[in-house]
Amino acid sequence: MQSLVLGATGIVGDYIVQHPLLSGEKPFALSRSPPEDPRRARWVSGDLAHPAALKYAPECLDPNIS
Numbered sequence: 001m002q003s004l005v006l007g008a009t010g011i012v013g014d015y016i017v018q019h020p021l022l023s024g025e026k027p028f029a030l031s032r033s034p035p036e037d038p039r040r041a042r043w044v045s046g047d048l049a050h051p052a053a054l055k056y057a058p059e060c061l062d063p064n065i066s
Contacts, residue, residue, distance in 0.1 A: 003027035009035050
């Protein structure tokens, strides 16, 4: 399973990115601002106010909200 974390550099998103890392997964992460440590995830720069940002989300992602 691959994870996509939206708002990954925010207070909550930064916390959420840590969970897949603990299980050995390198998640995909979308954020408007650059990350402090870009090695933690596969980063995509974008804003959800502009849906075109999601065109870079890999097709291998399977929607699963948990």
